[in-house]
Amino acid sequence: MSESIGVEKVELKHDQPDRDNQNQEALLVVNGLKKTYRSSGFRKQVDPVLQGVTFSLMPGETVGLVGASGAGKSTIGRIIAGLENADGGQVFLEGKDLLSMKAKERRLSAKSIQMVFQDPYESLSSLMTIEQLVAEPLVIQKLESDRFKRKKLVQKALNDVALAPEKYMNRYPHQLSGGERQRVGLARAFICQPRLIIADEPTSMLDTSLRLDLLQLMREMGRRYGVSYLFVTHDIALTRSFCDRLIVLDRGKIVESGCTSDVIDHPAHPFTKSLIEALLELEHY
Ligand SMILES: Nc1ncnc2c1ncn2[C@@H]1O[C@H](COP(=O)(O)OP(=O)(O)O)[C@@H](O)[C@H]1O
Ligand SMILES: [Mg+2]
Incomplete structure:
Protein backbone atom coordinates (compact mmCIF):
# COMPACT_ATOMS: atom_id res chain seq x y z
CA MET A 1 0.00 0.00 0.00
CA SER A 2 2.48 2.58 -1.21
CA GLU A 3 0.13 5.56 -1.20
CA SER A 4 -0.87 5.18 2.42
CA ILE A 5 1.99 7.21 3.93
CA GLY A 6 -0.42 9.62 5.56
CA VAL A 7 -2.80 6.95 6.82
CA GLU A 8 -1.10 6.00 10.10
CA LYS A 9 -0.90 9.63 11.16
CA VAL A 10 -4.62 10.19 10.87
CA GLU A 11 -5.94 7.59 13.32
CA LEU A 12 -7.71 9.71 15.90
CA LYS A 13 -7.32 8.52 19.48
CA HIS A 14 -11.04 8.81 20.06
CA ASP A 15 -11.89 7.40 16.67
CA GLN A 16 -10.60 3.85 16.91
CA PRO A 17 -12.56 1.28 14.93
CA ASP A 18 -13.73 -1.82 16.81
CA ARG A 19 -11.22 -4.41 17.78
CA ASP A 20 -12.27 -6.92 15.11
CA ASN A 21 -11.35 -4.39 12.46
CA GLN A 22 -7.97 -3.36 13.78
CA ASN A 23 -5.91 -5.42 11.36
CA GLN A 24 -8.00 -4.35 8.39
CA GLU A 25 -7.11 -1.51 6.10
CA ALA A 26 -9.46 1.46 6.32
CA LEU A 27 -11.85 1.75 3.37
CA LEU A 28 -11.84 5.53 3.52
CA VAL A 29 -9.39 7.90 5.16
CA VAL A 30 -10.06 11.63 5.13
CA ASN A 31 -7.03 13.58 6.29
CA GLY A 32 -6.92 17.29 7.13
CA LEU A 33 -9.60 18.27 4.60
CA LYS A 34 -9.85 22.04 4.04
CA LYS A 35 -12.29 24.07 2.00
CA THR A 36 -12.91 27.77 1.71
CA TYR A 37 -15.55 29.42 -0.43
CA ARG A 38 -14.66 32.86 -1.72
CA SER A 39 -17.68 35.01 -2.18
CA SER A 40 -17.58 37.04 -5.33
CA GLY A 41 -18.73 40.51 -4.21
CA PHE A 42 -16.89 43.80 -3.87
CA ARG A 43 -15.46 42.70 -0.51
CA LYS A 44 -13.95 39.34 -1.34
CA GLN A 45 -15.05 37.61 1.83
CA VAL A 46 -13.37 34.32 2.69
CA ASP A 47 -15.50 31.71 4.44
CA PRO A 48 -13.56 28.73 5.79
CA VAL A 49 -16.06 25.88 5.60
CA LEU A 50 -13.83 22.90 6.42
CA GLN A 51 -10.96 23.51 8.81
CA GLY A 52 -8.91 20.30 8.70
CA VAL A 53 -11.38 17.41 8.86
CA THR A 54 -9.88 13.99 9.65
CA PHE A 55 -11.67 10.66 10.05
CA SER A 56 -11.66 7.11 8.73
CA LEU A 57 -14.23 4.48 7.87
CA MET A 58 -13.66 0.71 7.92
CA PRO A 59 -15.03 -1.76 5.33
CA GLY A 60 -18.67 -2.57 6.07
CA GLU A 61 -18.97 0.19 8.63
CA THR A 62 -21.77 2.77 8.72
CA VAL A 63 -20.63 6.13 10.03
CA GLY A 64 -22.99 9.01 10.76
CA LEU A 65 -21.75 12.51 10.01
CA VAL A 66 -23.94 14.76 12.14
CA GLY A 67 -24.01 18.49 12.69
CA ALA A 68 -26.18 21.57 12.38
CA SER A 69 -27.21 22.91 9.01
CA GLY A 70 -24.28 24.78 7.42
CA ALA A 71 -21.62 22.86 9.39
CA GLY A 72 -20.00 21.61 6.19
CA LYS A 73 -21.37 18.03 6.06
CA SER A 74 -22.48 18.08 2.42
CA THR A 75 -19.22 19.74 1.39
CA ILE A 76 -17.31 16.78 2.88
CA GLY A 77 -19.58 14.32 1.03
CA ARG A 78 -19.25 16.16 -2.27
CA ILE A 79 -15.44 16.32 -2.02
CA ILE A 80 -15.19 12.57 -1.29
CA ALA A 81 -17.52 11.82 -4.21
CA GLY A 82 -15.44 14.00 -6.53
CA LEU A 83 -18.20 16.56 -7.13
CA GLU A 84 -16.19 19.37 -5.58
CA ASN A 85 -12.50 20.23 -5.13
CA ALA A 86 -10.78 20.60 -1.76
CA ASP A 87 -8.31 23.37 -0.92
CA GLY A 88 -6.15 21.06 1.18
CA GLY A 89 -5.97 17.59 2.67
CA GLN A 90 -6.25 14.08 1.31
CA VAL A 91 -8.90 11.45 0.69
CA PHE A 92 -7.77 7.82 0.45
CA LEU A 93 -10.04 5.07 -0.81
CA ALA A 103 -8.88 12.72 -14.22
CA LYS A 104 -9.01 9.36 -16.04
CA GLU A 105 -7.87 7.36 -13.00
CA ARG A 106 -10.30 9.32 -10.82
CA ARG A 107 -13.18 8.38 -13.14
CA LEU A 108 -12.28 4.70 -12.75
CA SER A 109 -12.39 5.03 -8.96
CA ALA A 110 -15.61 7.01 -9.12
CA LYS A 111 -17.80 3.94 -9.48
CA SER A 112 -16.67 2.73 -6.03
CA VAL A 139 -23.66 3.85 -19.25
CA ILE A 140 -21.78 6.81 -17.74
CA GLN A 141 -19.21 4.59 -16.03
CA LYS A 142 -19.00 2.36 -19.15
CA LEU A 143 -19.66 -0.70 -16.98
CA GLU A 144 -21.99 -2.57 -19.35
CA SER A 145 -22.30 -1.90 -23.09
CA ASP A 146 -24.78 -4.71 -23.90
CA ARG A 147 -28.36 -3.37 -23.72
CA PHE A 148 -29.86 -6.75 -22.88
CA LYS A 149 -27.42 -7.31 -20.00
CA ARG A 150 -28.05 -3.74 -18.78
CA LYS A 151 -31.79 -4.45 -18.68
CA LYS A 152 -31.17 -7.59 -16.61
CA LEU A 153 -29.02 -5.59 -14.17
CA VAL A 154 -31.73 -2.91 -13.90
CA GLN A 155 -34.36 -5.57 -13.18
CA LYS A 156 -32.17 -7.05 -10.45
CA ALA A 157 -31.45 -3.62 -8.94
CA LEU A 158 -35.17 -2.77 -8.88
CA ASN A 159 -36.04 -6.11 -7.30
CA ASP A 160 -33.38 -5.45 -4.65
CA VAL A 161 -35.10 -2.21 -3.63
CA ALA A 162 -38.54 -3.90 -3.65
CA LEU A 163 -39.85 -2.16 -6.79
CA ALA A 164 -41.37 -4.77 -9.13
CA PRO A 165 -39.52 -4.17 -12.46
CA GLU A 166 -42.53 -4.95 -14.69
CA LYS A 167 -44.53 -2.30 -12.84
CA TYR A 168 -41.93 0.46 -12.54
CA MET A 169 -39.46 0.26 -15.45
CA ASN A 170 -41.55 2.30 -17.91
CA ARG A 171 -42.76 4.91 -15.44
CA TYR A 172 -41.37 8.42 -14.99
CA PRO A 173 -40.22 9.92 -11.66
CA HIS A 174 -43.40 12.02 -11.27
CA GLN A 175 -45.44 8.79 -11.34
CA LEU A 176 -43.73 7.56 -8.16
CA SER A 177 -44.16 8.43 -4.49
CA GLY A 178 -41.30 10.09 -2.58
CA GLY A 179 -40.35 6.79 -0.94
CA GLU A 180 -40.36 4.98 -4.30
CA ALA A 189 -26.23 3.76 -6.37
CA PHE A 190 -26.07 -0.02 -5.91
CA ILE A 191 -26.03 -0.93 -9.61
CA CYS A 192 -22.38 0.22 -9.83
CA GLN A 193 -21.37 -2.24 -7.07
CA PRO A 194 -19.81 0.53 -4.98
CA ARG A 195 -17.69 0.07 -1.84
CA LEU A 196 -18.99 3.26 -0.24
CA ILE A 197 -22.29 5.11 -0.46
CA ILE A 198 -22.52 8.68 0.74
CA ALA A 199 -26.14 9.24 1.70
CA ASP A 200 -26.72 12.97 2.20
CA GLU A 201 -29.91 13.46 4.25
CA PRO A 202 -31.57 10.67 2.21
CA THR A 203 -34.67 10.54 4.38
CA SER A 204 -35.37 14.20 5.08
CA MET A 205 -38.03 14.52 2.35
CA LEU A 206 -39.89 11.44 3.62
CA ASP A 207 -42.58 10.91 6.27
CA THR A 208 -41.40 9.44 9.56
CA SER A 209 -42.62 5.88 8.84
CA LEU A 210 -41.00 5.86 5.40
CA ARG A 211 -37.73 7.14 6.89
CA LEU A 212 -37.30 4.04 8.98
CA ASP A 213 -38.28 1.77 6.04
CA GLY A 226 -20.66 -5.33 1.76
CA VAL A 227 -21.16 -1.61 1.25
CA SER A 228 -20.14 1.03 3.81
CA TYR A 229 -22.14 4.19 4.37
CA LEU A 230 -21.24 7.71 5.26
CA PHE A 231 -24.66 8.85 6.46
CA VAL A 232 -24.91 12.63 6.47
CA THR A 233 -27.68 14.02 8.66
CA HIS A 234 -28.66 16.93 10.87
CA ASP A 235 -31.01 14.53 12.73
CA ILE A 236 -28.99 12.63 15.33
CA ALA A 237 -32.09 10.56 16.26
CA LEU A 238 -31.92 8.69 12.95
CA THR A 239 -28.39 7.50 13.63
CA ARG A 240 -29.15 5.42 16.73
CA SER A 241 -30.38 2.32 14.92
CA PHE A 242 -28.48 2.86 11.69
CA CYS A 243 -24.91 3.92 12.47
CA ASP A 244 -22.04 2.01 14.09
CA ARG A 245 -20.14 5.20 14.78
CA LEU A 246 -20.79 8.94 14.81
CA ILE A 247 -18.70 11.93 13.86
CA VAL A 248 -19.97 15.28 15.09
CA LEU A 249 -19.10 18.31 12.96
CA ASP A 250 -19.40 21.87 14.23
CA ARG A 251 -18.54 24.76 11.91
CA GLY A 252 -16.11 22.76 9.81
CA LYS A 253 -14.36 20.96 12.66
CA ILE A 254 -14.91 17.50 14.14
CA VAL A 255 -15.67 18.05 17.81
CA GLU A 256 -16.52 14.51 18.85
CA SER A 257 -16.59 10.97 17.54
CA GLY A 258 -17.19 7.49 18.87
CA CYS A 259 -19.57 4.55 19.02
CA THR A 260 -23.16 5.78 18.34
CA SER A 261 -24.67 4.82 21.70
CA ASP A 262 -21.71 6.33 23.64
CA VAL A 263 -22.00 9.63 21.80
CA ILE A 264 -25.78 9.83 22.19
CA ASP A 265 -25.99 8.63 25.80
CA HIS A 266 -22.82 10.34 27.07
CA PRO A 267 -22.06 13.27 24.81
CA ALA A 268 -18.75 14.85 25.80
CA HIS A 269 -18.80 18.06 23.78
CA PRO A 270 -21.18 20.95 24.54
CA PHE A 271 -22.23 21.10 20.88
CA THR A 272 -23.22 17.41 20.85
CA LYS A 273 -25.13 17.96 24.11
CA SER A 274 -27.03 20.83 22.52
CA LEU A 275 -27.91 18.69 19.45
CA ILE A 276 -29.34 16.02 21.73
CA GLU A 277 -31.16 18.49 23.99
CA ALA A 278 -32.79 20.08 20.93
CA LEU A 279 -33.93 16.63 19.89
CA LEU A 280 -35.41 15.82 23.30
CA GLU A 281 -37.29 19.13 23.28
CA LEU A 282 -38.74 18.31 19.86
CA GLU A 283 -39.90 14.93 21.14
CA HIS A 284 -42.00 16.74 23.78
CA TYR A 285 -44.16 18.34 21.12
N1 LIG B 1 -21.00 26.51 -3.65
C1 LIG B 1 -20.94 27.25 -2.53
N2 LIG B 1 -20.52 28.54 -2.57
C2 LIG B 1 -20.42 29.29 -1.46
N3 LIG B 1 -20.70 28.83 -0.22
C3 LIG B 1 -21.13 27.55 -0.11
C4 LIG B 1 -21.27 26.69 -1.26
N4 LIG B 1 -21.70 25.47 -0.84
C5 LIG B 1 -21.84 25.56 0.50
N5 LIG B 1 -21.51 26.80 0.94
C6 LIG B 1 -21.49 27.25 2.34
O1 LIG B 1 -20.67 26.37 3.06
C7 LIG B 1 -21.22 26.11 4.35
C8 LIG B 1 -21.39 24.62 4.53
O2 LIG B 1 -22.36 24.14 3.62
P1 LIG B 1 -22.79 22.60 3.57
O3 LIG B 1 -21.58 21.77 3.38
O4 LIG B 1 -23.86 22.49 2.55
O5 LIG B 1 -23.37 22.38 5.05
P2 LIG B 1 -24.34 21.28 5.64
O6 LIG B 1 -24.47 20.18 4.63
O7 LIG B 1 -23.69 20.83 6.92
O8 LIG B 1 -25.64 21.95 5.91
C9 LIG B 1 -22.52 26.88 4.42
O9 LIG B 1 -22.28 28.09 5.10
C10 LIG B 1 -22.86 27.16 2.97
O10 LIG B 1 -23.58 28.34 2.84
MG1 LIG C 1 -26.18 19.45 3.67
Missing part, protein backbone atom coordinates in the same frame (compact mmCIF):
# COMPACT_ATOMS: atom_id res chain seq x y z
CA GLU A 94 -8.52 1.64 -0.10
CA GLY A 95 -5.14 3.37 0.22
CA LYS A 96 -5.40 5.29 -3.07
CA ASP A 97 -5.11 9.05 -2.88
CA LEU A 98 -8.20 10.24 -4.78
CA LEU A 99 -7.52 13.96 -4.80
CA SER A 100 -4.11 13.69 -6.46
CA MET A 101 -5.29 11.27 -9.18
CA LYS A 102 -5.38 12.22 -12.82
CA ILE A 113 -18.20 5.79 -4.37
CA GLN A 114 -21.85 6.55 -5.06
CA MET A 115 -24.14 9.21 -3.63
CA VAL A 116 -27.77 9.15 -2.58
CA PHE A 117 -29.16 12.68 -2.43
CA GLN A 118 -31.67 14.40 -0.20
CA ASP A 119 -34.21 15.19 -2.89
CA PRO A 120 -34.74 12.32 -5.33
CA TYR A 121 -37.07 14.48 -7.40
CA GLU A 122 -34.31 17.00 -8.04
CA SER A 123 -31.61 14.39 -8.64
CA LEU A 124 -33.63 12.28 -11.12
CA SER A 125 -34.24 13.65 -14.61
CA SER A 126 -37.99 13.92 -15.18
CA LEU A 127 -37.62 13.03 -18.89
CA MET A 128 -36.12 9.59 -18.32
CA THR A 129 -37.95 6.37 -17.47
CA ILE A 130 -37.05 4.48 -14.32
CA GLU A 131 -35.31 1.85 -16.50
CA GLN A 132 -33.18 4.55 -18.16
CA LEU A 133 -32.45 6.24 -14.83
CA VAL A 134 -31.27 3.05 -13.12
CA ALA A 135 -29.23 2.05 -16.20
CA GLU A 136 -27.65 5.51 -16.54
CA PRO A 137 -24.72 4.98 -14.12
CA LEU A 138 -23.76 1.80 -16.06
CA ARG A 181 -38.22 7.70 -5.87
CA GLN A 182 -35.68 7.38 -3.09
CA ARG A 183 -35.59 3.61 -3.72
CA VAL A 184 -34.78 4.38 -7.36
CA GLY A 185 -31.92 6.57 -6.08
CA LEU A 186 -30.70 3.61 -4.03
CA ALA A 187 -30.95 1.24 -7.03
CA ARG A 188 -28.89 3.71 -9.09
CA LEU A 214 -35.63 3.34 3.83
CA LEU A 215 -32.94 3.07 6.52
CA GLN A 216 -33.88 -0.58 7.09
CA LEU A 217 -33.60 -1.28 3.35
CA MET A 218 -30.27 0.58 3.18
CA ARG A 219 -28.96 -1.46 6.08
CA GLU A 220 -30.06 -4.80 4.56
CA MET A 221 -28.55 -3.95 1.19
CA GLY A 222 -25.34 -2.62 2.75
CA ARG A 223 -24.87 -5.93 4.58
CA ARG A 224 -25.79 -8.08 1.57
CA TYR A 225 -23.35 -6.34 -0.75
Whole structure:
Protein backbone atom coordinates (compact mmCIF):
# COMPACT_ATOMS: atom_id res chain seq x y z
CA MET A 1 0.00 0.00 0.00
CA SER A 2 2.48 2.58 -1.21
CA GLU A 3 0.13 5.56 -1.20
CA SER A 4 -0.87 5.18 2.42
CA ILE A 5 1.99 7.21 3.93
CA GLY A 6 -0.42 9.62 5.56
CA VAL A 7 -2.80 6.95 6.82
CA GLU A 8 -1.10 6.00 10.10
CA LYS A 9 -0.90 9.63 11.16
CA VAL A 10 -4.62 10.19 10.87
CA GLU A 11 -5.94 7.59 13.32
CA LEU A 12 -7.71 9.71 15.90
CA LYS A 13 -7.32 8.52 19.48
CA HIS A 14 -11.04 8.81 20.06
CA ASP A 15 -11.89 7.40 16.67
CA GLN A 16 -10.60 3.85 16.91
CA PRO A 17 -12.56 1.28 14.93
CA ASP A 18 -13.73 -1.82 16.81
CA ARG A 19 -11.22 -4.41 17.78
CA ASP A 20 -12.27 -6.92 15.11
CA ASN A 21 -11.35 -4.39 12.46
CA GLN A 22 -7.97 -3.36 13.78
CA ASN A 23 -5.91 -5.42 11.36
CA GLN A 24 -8.00 -4.35 8.39
CA GLU A 25 -7.11 -1.51 6.10
CA ALA A 26 -9.46 1.46 6.32
CA LEU A 27 -11.85 1.75 3.37
CA LEU A 28 -11.84 5.53 3.52
CA VAL A 29 -9.39 7.90 5.16
CA VAL A 30 -10.06 11.63 5.13
CA ASN A 31 -7.03 13.58 6.29
CA GLY A 32 -6.92 17.29 7.13
CA LEU A 33 -9.60 18.27 4.60
CA LYS A 34 -9.85 22.04 4.04
CA LYS A 35 -12.29 24.07 2.00
CA THR A 36 -12.91 27.77 1.71
CA TYR A 37 -15.55 29.42 -0.43
CA ARG A 38 -14.66 32.86 -1.72
CA SER A 39 -17.68 35.01 -2.18
CA SER A 40 -17.58 37.04 -5.33
CA GLY A 41 -18.73 40.51 -4.21
CA PHE A 42 -16.89 43.80 -3.87
CA ARG A 43 -15.46 42.70 -0.51
CA LYS A 44 -13.95 39.34 -1.34
CA GLN A 45 -15.05 37.61 1.83
CA VAL A 46 -13.37 34.32 2.69
CA ASP A 47 -15.50 31.71 4.44
CA PRO A 48 -13.56 28.73 5.79
CA VAL A 49 -16.06 25.88 5.60
CA LEU A 50 -13.83 22.90 6.42
CA GLN A 51 -10.96 23.51 8.81
CA GLY A 52 -8.91 20.30 8.70
CA VAL A 53 -11.38 17.41 8.86
CA THR A 54 -9.88 13.99 9.65
CA PHE A 55 -11.67 10.66 10.05
CA SER A 56 -11.66 7.11 8.73
CA LEU A 57 -14.23 4.48 7.87
CA MET A 58 -13.66 0.71 7.92
CA PRO A 59 -15.03 -1.76 5.33
CA GLY A 60 -18.67 -2.57 6.07
CA GLU A 61 -18.97 0.19 8.63
CA THR A 62 -21.77 2.77 8.72
CA VAL A 63 -20.63 6.13 10.03
CA GLY A 64 -22.99 9.01 10.76
CA LEU A 65 -21.75 12.51 10.01
CA VAL A 66 -23.94 14.76 12.14
CA GLY A 67 -24.01 18.49 12.69
CA ALA A 68 -26.18 21.57 12.38
CA SER A 69 -27.21 22.91 9.01
CA GLY A 70 -24.28 24.78 7.42
CA ALA A 71 -21.62 22.86 9.39
CA GLY A 72 -20.00 21.61 6.19
CA LYS A 73 -21.37 18.03 6.06
CA SER A 74 -22.48 18.08 2.42
CA THR A 75 -19.22 19.74 1.39
CA ILE A 76 -17.31 16.78 2.88
CA GLY A 77 -19.58 14.32 1.03
CA ARG A 78 -19.25 16.16 -2.27
CA ILE A 79 -15.44 16.32 -2.02
CA ILE A 80 -15.19 12.57 -1.29
CA ALA A 81 -17.52 11.82 -4.21
CA GLY A 82 -15.44 14.00 -6.53
CA LEU A 83 -18.20 16.56 -7.13
CA GLU A 84 -16.19 19.37 -5.58
CA ASN A 85 -12.50 20.23 -5.13
CA ALA A 86 -10.78 20.60 -1.76
CA ASP A 87 -8.31 23.37 -0.92
CA GLY A 88 -6.15 21.06 1.18
CA GLY A 89 -5.97 17.59 2.67
CA GLN A 90 -6.25 14.08 1.31
CA VAL A 91 -8.90 11.45 0.69
CA PHE A 92 -7.77 7.82 0.45
CA LEU A 93 -10.04 5.07 -0.81
CA GLU A 94 -8.52 1.64 -0.10
CA GLY A 95 -5.14 3.37 0.22
CA LYS A 96 -5.40 5.29 -3.07
CA ASP A 97 -5.11 9.05 -2.88
CA LEU A 98 -8.20 10.24 -4.78
CA LEU A 99 -7.52 13.96 -4.80
CA SER A 100 -4.11 13.69 -6.46
CA MET A 101 -5.29 11.27 -9.18
CA LYS A 102 -5.38 12.22 -12.82
CA ALA A 103 -8.88 12.72 -14.22
CA LYS A 104 -9.01 9.36 -16.04
CA GLU A 105 -7.87 7.36 -13.00
CA ARG A 106 -10.30 9.32 -10.82
CA ARG A 107 -13.18 8.38 -13.14
CA LEU A 108 -12.28 4.70 -12.75
CA SER A 109 -12.39 5.03 -8.96
CA ALA A 110 -15.61 7.01 -9.12
CA LYS A 111 -17.80 3.94 -9.48
CA SER A 112 -16.67 2.73 -6.03
CA ILE A 113 -18.20 5.79 -4.37
CA GLN A 114 -21.85 6.55 -5.06
CA MET A 115 -24.14 9.21 -3.63
CA VAL A 116 -27.77 9.15 -2.58
CA PHE A 117 -29.16 12.68 -2.43
CA GLN A 118 -31.67 14.40 -0.20
CA ASP A 119 -34.21 15.19 -2.89
CA PRO A 120 -34.74 12.32 -5.33
CA TYR A 121 -37.07 14.48 -7.40
CA GLU A 122 -34.31 17.00 -8.04
CA SER A 123 -31.61 14.39 -8.64
CA LEU A 124 -33.63 12.28 -11.12
CA SER A 125 -34.24 13.65 -14.61
CA SER A 126 -37.99 13.92 -15.18
CA LEU A 127 -37.62 13.03 -18.89
CA MET A 128 -36.12 9.59 -18.32
CA THR A 129 -37.95 6.37 -17.47
CA ILE A 130 -37.05 4.48 -14.32
CA GLU A 131 -35.31 1.85 -16.50
CA GLN A 132 -33.18 4.55 -18.16
CA LEU A 133 -32.45 6.24 -14.83
CA VAL A 134 -31.27 3.05 -13.12
CA ALA A 135 -29.23 2.05 -16.20
CA GLU A 136 -27.65 5.51 -16.54
CA PRO A 137 -24.72 4.98 -14.12
CA LEU A 138 -23.76 1.80 -16.06
CA VAL A 139 -23.66 3.85 -19.25
CA ILE A 140 -21.78 6.81 -17.74
CA GLN A 141 -19.21 4.59 -16.03
CA LYS A 142 -19.00 2.36 -19.15
CA LEU A 143 -19.66 -0.70 -16.98
CA GLU A 144 -21.99 -2.57 -19.35
CA SER A 145 -22.30 -1.90 -23.09
CA ASP A 146 -24.78 -4.71 -23.90
CA ARG A 147 -28.36 -3.37 -23.72
CA PHE A 148 -29.86 -6.75 -22.88
CA LYS A 149 -27.42 -7.31 -20.00
CA ARG A 150 -28.05 -3.74 -18.78
CA LYS A 151 -31.79 -4.45 -18.68
CA LYS A 152 -31.17 -7.59 -16.61
CA LEU A 153 -29.02 -5.59 -14.17
CA VAL A 154 -31.73 -2.91 -13.90
CA GLN A 155 -34.36 -5.57 -13.18
CA LYS A 156 -32.17 -7.05 -10.45
CA ALA A 157 -31.45 -3.62 -8.94
CA LEU A 158 -35.17 -2.77 -8.88
CA ASN A 159 -36.04 -6.11 -7.30
CA ASP A 160 -33.38 -5.45 -4.65
CA VAL A 161 -35.10 -2.21 -3.63
CA ALA A 162 -38.54 -3.90 -3.65
CA LEU A 163 -39.85 -2.16 -6.79
CA ALA A 164 -41.37 -4.77 -9.13
CA PRO A 165 -39.52 -4.17 -12.46
CA GLU A 166 -42.53 -4.95 -14.69
CA LYS A 167 -44.53 -2.30 -12.84
CA TYR A 168 -41.93 0.46 -12.54
CA MET A 169 -39.46 0.26 -15.45
CA ASN A 170 -41.55 2.30 -17.91
CA ARG A 171 -42.76 4.91 -15.44
CA TYR A 172 -41.37 8.42 -14.99
CA PRO A 173 -40.22 9.92 -11.66
CA HIS A 174 -43.40 12.02 -11.27
CA GLN A 175 -45.44 8.79 -11.34
CA LEU A 176 -43.73 7.56 -8.16
CA SER A 177 -44.16 8.43 -4.49
CA GLY A 178 -41.30 10.09 -2.58
CA GLY A 179 -40.35 6.79 -0.94
CA GLU A 180 -40.36 4.98 -4.30
CA ARG A 181 -38.22 7.70 -5.87
CA GLN A 182 -35.68 7.38 -3.09
CA ARG A 183 -35.59 3.61 -3.72
CA VAL A 184 -34.78 4.38 -7.36
CA GLY A 185 -31.92 6.57 -6.08
CA LEU A 186 -30.70 3.61 -4.03
CA ALA A 187 -30.95 1.24 -7.03
CA ARG A 188 -28.89 3.71 -9.09
CA ALA A 189 -26.23 3.76 -6.37
CA PHE A 190 -26.07 -0.02 -5.91
CA ILE A 191 -26.03 -0.93 -9.61
CA CYS A 192 -22.38 0.22 -9.83
CA GLN A 193 -21.37 -2.24 -7.07
CA PRO A 194 -19.81 0.53 -4.98
CA ARG A 195 -17.69 0.07 -1.84
CA LEU A 196 -18.99 3.26 -0.24
CA ILE A 197 -22.29 5.11 -0.46
CA ILE A 198 -22.52 8.68 0.74
CA ALA A 199 -26.14 9.24 1.70
CA ASP A 200 -26.72 12.97 2.20
CA GLU A 201 -29.91 13.46 4.25
CA PRO A 202 -31.57 10.67 2.21
CA THR A 203 -34.67 10.54 4.38
CA SER A 204 -35.37 14.20 5.08
CA MET A 205 -38.03 14.52 2.35
CA LEU A 206 -39.89 11.44 3.62
CA ASP A 207 -42.58 10.91 6.27
CA THR A 208 -41.40 9.44 9.56
CA SER A 209 -42.62 5.88 8.84
CA LEU A 210 -41.00 5.86 5.40
CA ARG A 211 -37.73 7.14 6.89
CA LEU A 212 -37.30 4.04 8.98
CA ASP A 213 -38.28 1.77 6.04
CA LEU A 214 -35.63 3.34 3.83
CA LEU A 215 -32.94 3.07 6.52
CA GLN A 216 -33.88 -0.58 7.09
CA LEU A 217 -33.60 -1.28 3.35
CA MET A 218 -30.27 0.58 3.18
CA ARG A 219 -28.96 -1.46 6.08
CA GLU A 220 -30.06 -4.80 4.56
CA MET A 221 -28.55 -3.95 1.19
CA GLY A 222 -25.34 -2.62 2.75
CA ARG A 223 -24.87 -5.93 4.58
CA ARG A 224 -25.79 -8.08 1.57
CA TYR A 225 -23.35 -6.34 -0.75
CA GLY A 226 -20.66 -5.33 1.76
CA VAL A 227 -21.16 -1.61 1.25
CA SER A 228 -20.14 1.03 3.81
CA TYR A 229 -22.14 4.19 4.37
CA LEU A 230 -21.24 7.71 5.26
CA PHE A 231 -24.66 8.85 6.46
CA VAL A 232 -24.91 12.63 6.47
CA THR A 233 -27.68 14.02 8.66
CA HIS A 234 -28.66 16.93 10.87
CA ASP A 235 -31.01 14.53 12.73
CA ILE A 236 -28.99 12.63 15.33
CA ALA A 237 -32.09 10.56 16.26
CA LEU A 238 -31.92 8.69 12.95
CA THR A 239 -28.39 7.50 13.63
CA ARG A 240 -29.15 5.42 16.73
CA SER A 241 -30.38 2.32 14.92
CA PHE A 242 -28.48 2.86 11.69
CA CYS A 243 -24.91 3.92 12.47
CA ASP A 244 -22.04 2.01 14.09
CA ARG A 245 -20.14 5.20 14.78
CA LEU A 246 -20.79 8.94 14.81
CA ILE A 247 -18.70 11.93 13.86
CA VAL A 248 -19.97 15.28 15.09
CA LEU A 249 -19.10 18.31 12.96
CA ASP A 250 -19.40 21.87 14.23
CA ARG A 251 -18.54 24.76 11.91
CA GLY A 252 -16.11 22.76 9.81
CA LYS A 253 -14.36 20.96 12.66
CA ILE A 254 -14.91 17.50 14.14
CA VAL A 255 -15.67 18.05 17.81
CA GLU A 256 -16.52 14.51 18.85
CA SER A 257 -16.59 10.97 17.54
CA GLY A 258 -17.19 7.49 18.87
CA CYS A 259 -19.57 4.55 19.02
CA THR A 260 -23.16 5.78 18.34
CA SER A 261 -24.67 4.82 21.70
CA ASP A 262 -21.71 6.33 23.64
CA VAL A 263 -22.00 9.63 21.80
CA ILE A 264 -25.78 9.83 22.19
CA ASP A 265 -25.99 8.63 25.80
CA HIS A 266 -22.82 10.34 27.07
CA PRO A 267 -22.06 13.27 24.81
CA ALA A 268 -18.75 14.85 25.80
CA HIS A 269 -18.80 18.06 23.78
CA PRO A 270 -21.18 20.95 24.54
CA PHE A 271 -22.23 21.10 20.88
CA THR A 272 -23.22 17.41 20.85
CA LYS A 273 -25.13 17.96 24.11
CA SER A 274 -27.03 20.83 22.52
CA LEU A 275 -27.91 18.69 19.45
CA ILE A 276 -29.34 16.02 21.73
CA GLU A 277 -31.16 18.49 23.99
CA ALA A 278 -32.79 20.08 20.93
CA LEU A 279 -33.93 16.63 19.89
CA LEU A 280 -35.41 15.82 23.30
CA GLU A 281 -37.29 19.13 23.28
CA LEU A 282 -38.74 18.31 19.86
CA GLU A 283 -39.90 14.93 21.14
CA HIS A 284 -42.00 16.74 23.78
CA TYR A 285 -44.16 18.34 21.12
N1 LIG B 1 -21.00 26.51 -3.65
C1 LIG B 1 -20.94 27.25 -2.53
N2 LIG B 1 -20.52 28.54 -2.57
C2 LIG B 1 -20.42 29.29 -1.46
N3 LIG B 1 -20.70 28.83 -0.22
C3 LIG B 1 -21.13 27.55 -0.11
C4 LIG B 1 -21.27 26.69 -1.26
N4 LIG B 1 -21.70 25.47 -0.84
C5 LIG B 1 -21.84 25.56 0.50
N5 LIG B 1 -21.51 26.80 0.94
C6 LIG B 1 -21.49 27.25 2.34
O1 LIG B 1 -20.67 26.37 3.06
C7 LIG B 1 -21.22 26.11 4.35
C8 LIG B 1 -21.39 24.62 4.53
O2 LIG B 1 -22.36 24.14 3.62
P1 LIG B 1 -22.79 22.60 3.57
O3 LIG B 1 -21.58 21.77 3.38
O4 LIG B 1 -23.86 22.49 2.55
O5 LIG B 1 -23.37 22.38 5.05
P2 LIG B 1 -24.34 21.28 5.64
O6 LIG B 1 -24.47 20.18 4.63
O7 LIG B 1 -23.69 20.83 6.92
O8 LIG B 1 -25.64 21.95 5.91
C9 LIG B 1 -22.52 26.88 4.42
O9 LIG B 1 -22.28 28.09 5.10
C10 LIG B 1 -22.86 27.16 2.97
O10 LIG B 1 -23.58 28.34 2.84
MG1 LIG C 1 -26.18 19.45 3.67
